[in-house]
Amino acid sequence: MTNKFTLGATVALTVAGIASFAAFGIAESDSTPVSDTLTAATIPADQQMTIWRDPSCGCCDAYADYAEENGYHVTRIDDRDFDQRSVEAGVPAQGLGCHLAEVDGYYVSGLVPVEIIQRLTSERPDVTGITLPGMPSNAPGMAGKSGTLKTYAFGEDGVNVYSNE
Structure with missing residues (x-):
């Protein structure tokens, strides 16, 4: 036994x-760290950001880092033709920013401050997206930090000032 x-x-x-x-x-x-296993299903849509950018653009990387520091889960896609993609998405050709992002069903062109993106995704206006044309020196991702930034909304009703802050 x-x-x-x-x-x-x-x-x-x-x-x-x-x-x-x-x-x-x-x-x-x-x-794989647990934080890297987050999926689209576990991250709120208004905190997911996909950025199409020129792979040699340092300010786009700085902007993506800025977005991540402010709670966004950023997917970076190298795309030398992001400007063509931007126009196809509805961004006015004269209003192109230095990259194109998509956040919660909206297109965001350029170095738009996260506060303005958060307002866009919470107010949910009937627009295709917003743009901060060019590369203003006081925009997130650039060296300067003060001054007014004029952001435009674009969509079926044309182009209008969305924010002048």
Whole structure:
């Protein structure tokens, strides 16, 4: 009886040890941080941002970092033809920014401050998107930090000033 008990206990411990080792091995081999496993389903739409940008544009990277620091989950896509993509999305050719982003169903062209994007996604106006034309030196992602930025809304009703802050 003691031998059967010892044999049973040994088998049980062996199986438990193999299972633990296998689970530990899986956990150790999966080095993806939990924060990197977030999916579109777990991130609110108004906090997801996709940026199409020229791969050699340093201010676009600085802007993406700025957006991430302000709570956005940013996907960066290298696209040397982002300007063509912008026009196809409805951005007026004379109002192009230095990159194109999409946030919660809206297009955002240029270095638009996150406060203005947050207002856009919370107010949900009937527009295609907003643009901050060019590369103003006081915009996020650029060196300067003070001054007024004029952002325009664009859509079926044309182009209008959205923000002048």
